[in-house]
Amino acid sequence: MKNTALTHIHESLGAKMVPFAGYHMPVQYEGINAEHETVRSGVGVFDVSHMGEFLIEGEHALELIQRITSNDASKLQVEDAQYSCMPNDTGGIVDDLIVYRVKEETYLLVVNASNIDKDWDWISKHNSNKAEMKNISDNYSLLAIQGPKAVDAMQSLTSVDLSQIPFYKFKVADFAGIDHVIISATGYTGSGGFEIYCKNSEVEQVWNKVFEAGAAYGIKPIGLAARDTLRLEMGYCLYGNDIDDTTSPIEAGLGWITKFTKDFVNSKALLQQKEEGVSRRLRAFELETKGIPRQGYDIVDEAGNKIGIVTSGTMSPSLKKGIGMGYVNSSHTKFGSQIYIQIRNKALPAVVVKLPFYKG
Template identity: 45%
Template sequence: MSALKRTPLFEVYGEYGGKTIDFGGWDLPVQFSSIKEEHEAVRERAGLFDVSHMGEFTVIGPSAEQYLQTLVTNDVSKLKVGGAQYAAMCYADGGTVDDLIIYRKQETDFLIVVNASNIEKDFDWMESHLIEGVELKNISNEVSQLAIQGPLAEQVLQKLTTTNLSEITFFKFQDEVDLQGAKALVSRTGYTGEDGFEIYCKPEDAVSLWRKILEVGNEEGTLPCGLGARDTLRFEARLPLYGQELTKDITPIEAGIGFAVKVDKESDFFGKETLKQQKEKGLERKIVGLEMIDKGIPRTGYEVFVGDTQVGFVTSGTQSPTLKKNVGLALVNIDFAPLNTIVEVQVRKKRLKAQVVKTPFYKRG
């Protein structure tokens, strides 16, 4: 068995009480204090995450935009320098290769951030469709990523820089921001449903930045956070997780991220025909929110029934720390997707009642 991969921050997890698990081949912290405490810190104050396992590619050259337009579902031509864009990459049948963020650093210079578990698969896919006038590079090992998230995130991070962070608005970024000697790309993005920033820095700066942020954020009650809270936070905000809400068998539209699919853009892209049909003719199945009526937690993979017929399956589920309710996301047949539909979730040997509810489960005020 190959050894687990580690981020540059691995050495300091222990100092903060980090308990690590195998996460897609990475040795990463699931929690530092408790998932509930960390979740609440992000919802109410600020939390700091090590997300250095994420993948980063550069796409540079005169044909960079044209190339990306054929690969991703969103319209890259609308992306201005200093802007970020959420998109998906699809196979020809509309199934999802990955969801990702595109940063436009210059007219012909893009940074692509992909999910850790998909780095090699995504790079191979992008490389196999390379066109002339584009240089594609995997720079994942040259970049570390921290995320500070929560209503007080700006207040905390501002203590480390003279750059006015309030000028970096949602889905915008600034490169070469000086964070007390560490130069970083700072973007107002995140995966928690809260305000916050993602910080792309050199691996050798990651440890000192981590320490400094927690030190200056102590007054605000900033906590180091693990993957457990990251998952409950993104789930409440109904942000999809690749491998669960998005897979090679689930399209971005079925997953509920149709806003990032521009079927009317001029460029042809992989999956365009299928996705166009789904937008125009409607879906046969889609992801909906479930709230348990009976006592039990809907977990990933649990089957969903109406009568004796299986009508879908749970993609993610948990007890929501914010709502104090047992909720889930499930991919169901469209006939059972309307709000208030009563279904049953197979929890071990029992079928427990649940109701289709509105999502996201949480939206910041």
């Protein structure tokens, strides 16, 4: 198991540590609901340094990114970020990722921790024109400073006006006494804030200064468990749960990041799916009675016939009800449809709803 550069700090704070994607990671500090509420109403900090970072550079960088990703990276200006996915050859997804255009011919790809080696091999396999590739995952740390108070709490740490960085834009600037830090207006919570990329050797200083600056705003460290409830309330996909090597971006509701204005891996088959329709779709649902849906639970119709499977589920700390997502046969994907979640020996009624669950 690997440690992040901040593992010793998490342990000193009394975090419950668990193995996650090959790392020792803090799953919670004071408790999921309290940490969730801190991010929804204040400001909290996640150490997500387990994420992978690849640099793709040179005159063939964009060409390679266009071939492997579903979104249109040619639209990116310097200081733009873009959510995308990498389709595989068989209709599934290798990974979802964020693409940053750092310089004219320099792109940063941020990938899921559990997929770092798989992604690297996949991108390398398609790098026929020899774009320059560097895996810098082991050298960089990532802090997600999330919540509605993040801008005010962090402003004293940088000369950049944080309120002027739009969603999915970033700056390379000074932060917490370190030069050349990526300050990105991205995140996985739906409550605003920033993601800060810096070197492992710098992150402890950044962490300490972030907590000094945020003290007056009630800043707290947040674990992976609350990260999961926060992202689920927004309906953000989690790789390995809601999307994987067997789920297509069209089935997963990721048509908005699948641009058929260019050729990319498996684009013809995915276009056919878009035009002809798919037999199942990822849908959100709310339970209409007490209960907690969990990954792997069957989704059934009124007669008890299996019509799908839950991919993510929890008791929503904000809504105080059971919520989830799952793949459902297309006959039951209409919003407002009645479905049932098989929890142990009971089929609990649920309704198909539009995302996000949490409206803010």
